[in-house]
Amino acid sequence: MASNDYVKYMTQRIVKYMDTPKDERKKLREERKKQEIAYSNKWFGVLPFAFRLFIQKRKD
Numbered sequence: 001m002a003s004n005d006y007v008k009y010m011t012q013r014i015v016k017y018m019d020t021p022k023d024e025r026k027k028l029r030e031e032r033k034k035q036e037i038a039y040s041n042k043w044f045g046v047l048p049f050a051f052r053l054f055i056q057k058r059k060d
Contacts, residue, residue, distance in 0.1 A: 017025070038049075
């Protein structure tokens with residue numbers, strides 16, 4: 001991505017962030033915190049997930 005494209009992208013993100021009301025941003029932040037993350041991914045990264053997909057693919 002060219003530097004000009006990156007600046008354009010970041011400007012759009014900032015403007016979008018500033019346009020959303022504060023209470024809506026707070027609500028979205030709380031929803032993200034409530035989403036449950038699998039403990040195997042939280043503690044060991046993506047490796048257990050990749051291993052599980054590999055095993056499931058071999059069974060099919």
